[in-house]
Every structure is written in C-alpha cells, then in structure tokens.
Amino acid sequence: MIDTLLDWISLLVRWTHVIAGIAWIGSSFYFIALDAGLQRNARLDPRVKGEAWQVHGGGFYNIQKFSVAPEFMPEHLTWFKWEAYGTWIFGFVLLVLTYYLNPSVYLIDPAVMNIDAADAIPASVASLVIGWFLYDLMCRSWFGRTTARLAISGFMLFLVATYGYTHVFSGRGAFIQVGALVGTIMAANVLIVIIPGQRKVVAALLAGQQPDPIHGQVAKQRSIHNNYLTLPVVFTMLSNHYSFTYSSPRWSWLILACIFIASFLVRHWFNTMHAGAKPDWRLWPAAAVPVICAIGLGVLSQPRVSVADAGAAPVTFADAKQIVDQRCHVCHAAKPQFPGFAEAPKGVMFDTPAQIKRQAPQIMAQAVKTHTMPLGNVTEITDAERAQLGSWIVAGSKLD
Numbered sequence: 001m002i003d004t005l006l007d008w009i010s011l012l013v014r015w016t017h018v019i020a021g022i023a024w025i026g027s028s029f030y031f032i033a034l035d036a037g038l039q040r041n042a043r044l045d046p047r048v049k050g051e052a053w054q055v056h057g058g059g060f061y062n063i064q065k066f067s068v069a070p071e072f073m074p075e076h077l078t079w080f081k082w083e084a085y086g087t088w089i090f091g092f093v094l095l096v097l098t099y100y101l102n103p104s105v106y107l108i109d110p111a112v113m114n115i116d117a118a119d120a121i122p123a124s125v126a127s128l129v130i131g132w133f134l135y136d137l138m139c140r141s142w143f144g145r146t147t148a149r150l151a152i153s154g155f156m157l158f159l160v161a162t163y164g165y166t167h168v169f170s171g172r173g174a175f176i177q178v179g180a181l182v183g184t185i186m187a188a189n190v191l192i193v194i195i196p197g198q199r200k201v202v203a204a205l206l207a208g209q210q211p212d213p214i215h216g217q218v219a220k221q222r223s224i225h226n227n228y229l230t231l232p233v234v235f236t237m238l239s240n241h242y243s244f245t246y247s248s249p250r251w252s253w254l255i256l257a258c259i260f261i262a263s264f265l266v267r268h269w270f271n272t273m274h275a276g277a278k279p280d281w282r283l284w285p286a287a288a289v290p291v292i293c294a295i296g297l298g299v300l301s302q303p304r305v306s307v308a309d310a311g312a313a314p315v316t317f318a319d320a321k322q323i324v325d326q327r328c329h330v331c332h333a334a335k336p337q338f339p340g341f342a343e344a345p346k347g348v349m350f351d352t353p354a355q356i357k358r359q360a361p362q363i364m365a366q367a368v369k370t371h372t373m374p375l376g377n378v379t380e381i382t383d384a385e386r387a388q389l390g391s392w393i394v395a396g397s398k399l400d
C-alpha cells in the first residue's frame, strides 16, 4: 500500500517537474531569441535598446527592451522565476524519492565504488552545493573576465565533476547527478544572481535613482549560461532510460562530454540564427562529430558478450531459470519481494517460463550485453551467470 502511494507521489512529482521545466526552458528559449532579434529604432526613447514585432495567437505584439530600466517603475511587472524554482524543487524531491530512498538500487554500484548509503547521500548533496560555489566563484574571478576563458574553465569544471561522479556513483546515479548539478547551477543563477540584481534595479527606480547597469549585465551573462545548459541538462535526464549511455564508468563521462559539446554547438546555431546573422550551417556537421564520437564510445564500451565455451554442455532452460529466479525475480514479479517495489519495474515480469522466453532479447540487452541489471547488482549476479544467460539466449532461448 505504502509503496503504491509512493509510486503515485513519484509520478505526480515527476509530472510537475517536467511541466515546470518545459515552462522554464520555453521562457529561456523565448527571451534569448527575443533579445537577439531586437531592432534599433531611433524614434523610440533613447533608453530603449531595441524593439521587436511578433505575431501570435491572433494579435501583434510590440515589445521594447530597456537596457537598464525605464524612467518610472511600471505599474504591473511580470517576474520570471517560479518556472526555475519549481523545476528545481520538484526535481530535488524526485532525486530524494528515487535515489536517496533507494540508494543501493539506483545511486550505488559496488562494481564502481563500494560506498555506504550513509556516505553516498551526503556526498551527493554536498557536491551540488560545492559545485555551485565553484562555478559562481569562477564567474566572478579572473576566469570570468572573458567569455572564452569562462567557457573553457567552466567546461573543465564540468569534466572534473562528471569524471568524479562516474567513479563514485552507479552509471545511472552519476548521470542524474550531473543533471542535478547543472540544474542546481541554473536555478541558483536565477535565485542568487539574476532576481536579486533585478530587485536592486527596481529598488533604485522606486527611490528615483539611476540603477547601476552592472546588474543587468551580470544577469544577462548568467541567463546566457542557463540557455546553453538547457539542451544537455535535458539529455542527462533522458539518458537514464538508455543504459548504453551510462553503463561504462570508463567511458561514460566522455560520452556525456561529447553530448555537451554537441548541444552547445546546436544551441549556438539557434542563438546566432535568432540574432539575424547568416546562420552558420557548418555548426551542424560540427555538432555531428561529437555525437558520432559518443556513439562510437558507447559501442566500444559495451562489455564483450561472453557466452559459455563451445565445448561446454549447453545451458538448459532450467539453468537459465534458476539464475533469473535467484538474481532477477525479487523485483521482476507480479508481486515483487524487494523493498520499495509495489509492482514489477517497467512491467517486466519473470514469473512464468513463457515470460522469460518472450523477454530473452531484453535480458540479453540489460544483463548480458550491458551490466545494467540487476540494478546496483543488488542480487550479486556473477559474470559466469551472465555468460550462461547469454549462451541460453544465443542458442535460441529454448524452453526444453
């Protein structure tokens, strides 16, 4: 009962997280594109940096951007912050519900590091806070003086974090942790830098003073960072469903690095295109290169499918079933025995011979070709048993 309830809560939280994320990323795309496409108009107030005309939903919009601020405080002012806060808050709750409540299954993999749940969870939380401080320090220091320097040093910081995560947590846990770190940096940019700066501008206006343009410049820098981070952060979330991206601790950090580079290039193409510049089509083949590298690394990193020696006695269904019963059935049953599982994960059940046979290709993909299952190897399957499962499947997954 309690597990079913937790599953529902998890689903509702995930739903809200995704919706808030769509709203946040949507406004990021919209405002960066709007800003890039502003046109100067000499007839407007000299404080107006530019204007844009847009048509949508049956009407025309004429938007003007005041570089620092208008002369007076407008009567109605819309703020954009709850999309960001909502995405982070629900995302963090989801991290707790999935990874912190079930660390041995999702967060830890003894084959990567034999770390205790009591150490893994504080390490995960602390890394989010430390990561933000390092990034923020970088932006404010010598590293942040030029865009190129900041981009290179920021990417180095990302590489160190990703390498670290993939060598401490399970593959899946590491990727979600990178996503959580990037998401935390993005949300903290809004909470700690962008909104307080905008509040200072508003306060100055209300006091009848000239607002300091630095707040606008810093906010713009951070919101551009957020914009470039939108595509890769979504990838880290989706990759959880594709174990070939994260299953090899040796290469997974490089796979993610390739994807980050590709997403920056794609985002850059869109941003320059919105700015009205002639779109640089070379960015697409340039982005394809790291994607191809990521695919190549993914293929290389798959463990070699080991099947039992040719001379050995063939693996019977009884042998395969015994392994599945012992290593998989606690979770993959109509009524799972493993704590925290209300029902068979992803509907995959191994209760009957027919079910095992039908799902042989999936067993091959999850437990033989990759070592994704059993999650965190909680049931301690051995390599020899994986090889036996492989042999049974290669020989046609026969039931007799």
Ligand code: HEC
Pocket (backbone or CB within 6 Å): 105, 240, 241, 324, 327, 328, 329, 330, 331, 332, 338, 345, 346, 348, 359, 362, 363, 366, 367, 373, 374, 375, 378, 379, 381
């Ligand atoms: C600790 C519980 C647990 C054990 C033990 C376990 N699994 Fe899983 N399995 C899961 C969970 C949770 C998922 C869903 C993962 C997700 O959401 O991506 C899953 C998903 C799967 C899927 C579907 C994958 C997909 O993406 O469609 C297959 C196939 C699978 N497991 C096979 C196995 C096999 C084979 C074994 C034994 C060698 C095994 N599992 C052992 C928890 C377990």
